[in-house]
Amino acid sequence: MISPAPATRAASGSAAVQRHHNEGHGRRLTAAFEALEAFPALAESRNRLMRLAGAERVSPADIVATVESDIALVISVMRLANQIDGPKHGRVDSVVSAVEVLSPESVQALASSARTFDFFERSSLWDSEPERSRLHAVATQRAADRLAQEAGYEHRDRLMVTTLLHDIGKLVLAHAYPGYPQQVHGDARTPEERLHRERRELGVDHALVGGVLARRWGLPSAIASAIERHHSDDAQGEAAFVRLADMLAHYAHGHQISPNALLKTARAVGLGPAELRSVMYDLPYPSSGRPRQIDPCPLSGREIEVLKRLAEGKVYKQIAVELSLSTSTVRTHLHNIYGKLGAVDRAQAVLIATERGWL
Numbered sequence: 001m002i003s004p005a006p007a008t009r010a011a012s013g014s015a016a017v018q019r020h021h022n023e024g025h026g027r028r029l030t031a032a033f034e035a036l037e038a039f040p041a042l043a044e045s046r047n048r049l050m051r052l053a054g055a056e057r058v059s060p061a062d063i064v065a066t067v068e069s070d071i072a073l074v075i076s077v078m079r080l081a082n083q084i085d086g087p088k089h090g091r092v093d094s095v096v097s098a099v100e101v102l103s104p105e106s107v108q109a110l111a112s113s114a115r116t117f118d119f120f121e122r123s124s125l126w127d128s129e130p131e132r133s134r135l136h137a138v139a140t141q142r143a144a145d146r147l148a149q150e151a152g153y154e155h156r157d158r159l160m161v162t163t164l165l166h167d168i169g170k171l172v173l174a175h176a177y178p179g180y181p182q183q184v185h186g187d188a189r190t191p192e193e194r195l196h197r198e199r200r201e202l203g204v205d206h207a208l209v210g211g212v213l214a215r216r217w218g219l220p221s222a223i224a225s226a227i228e229r230h231h232s233d234d235a236q237g238e239a240a241f242v243r244l245a246d247m248l249a250h251y252a253h254g255h256q257i258s259p260n261a262l263l264k265t266a267r268a269v270g271l272g273p274a275e276l277r278s279v280m281y282d283l284p285y286p287s288s289g290r291p292r293q294i295d296p297c298p299l300s301g302r303e304i305e306v307l308k309r310l311a312e313g314k315v316y317k318q319i320a321v322e323l324s325l326s327t328s329t330v331r332t333h334l335h336n337i338y339g340k341l342g343a344v345d346r347a348q349a350v351l352i353a354t355e356r357g358w359l
Helices: 006-038 043-053 060-067 071-083 095-101 104-113 129-151 156-164 168-176 191-202 206-216 221-228 237-252 259-268 273-282 301-311 316-323 327-341 346-355
Strands: none
Touching: 006 168, 006 206, 043 060, 043 071, 043 104, 060 071, 060 095, 060 104, 071 095, 071 104, 071 129, 071 156, 095 156, 129 156, 129 168, 129 237, 129 273, 156 221, 156 237, 168 206, 191 206, 191 237, 206 221, 221 237, 237 259, 237 273, 259 273, 301 316, 301 327, 301 346, 316 327, 327 346
8 A cells, every 4th residue: 555645645634634623613603603592681671671562552662672772682583583484484674573573472472581681790601792792783773773864775674683783793703712802803903904803813704604693593684694794895785884884883982993984885875975974973962863663653644744733833723724624623633633642732742753753
């Protein structure tokens, strides 16, 4: 039997080492995927959701807002909604749609069975990672919602899910590699530099891993694709919105961001420098944009028209003239509006309708 030449043996040995290395990566990532199945919800988010879902009168808007504030709750609700057999199987792309598909009882059951994280009672497995991740995710989500309003983006509800989950790949890598992110990122400052370090040190990056995980969970491809591509230089559509929102969240926290990358990505979503400056100026302040309409509006089209004019400070006679109605008919419409909204006066009626996104 002829022994392999030294060069052949070396090449064979190198290939074997590489295979072992890749298999090690695969095992680590698979174990991390499984661990993320039990990623904890913030205790306060879980408790609020249980109270809302168990209330006598359930408000879909309040449930959606609470779920959208927490990474783990979004994961649980979206996964369950996409597993239900029927025409929407694997096609539920927002928490709004998920809450429509699921019963309040099933949402409450999800909340009651969720593992929780409390900042003052940390677990050894995740330490403070759930809260750090949530803070950045919510900041990115808020920036994305402001961008969606500015650009008139039609998939605003889906964007709220995509932005909250955009960094789930980081959670996978943090579980798979104890030195992540500090040892992997080193002195990298910008998101682009950190992504390059991940590819160089690990052979994958958190965006790619996040997209794989979203598909593993059965989430719609539009969400998985946007997560996977949210750091791509040529990102378009929802991936570009997520990329821009992520950079703006870092900017709002005082981190270093490339001005050229900001402008380039803004143009990809149809925004110029003036619109981008407006968004950047608004970020530190409470949101003042138009709320999303989630709860079904109980008012008729005519009642909405009357209430809009009431919100503008117009009196009965002015409203009657503008809508070609009698004053008594305007009063009747207002009486019906108060009853449907549970309001005692015009100020409360306008406030309720505005908060629900009906005005």
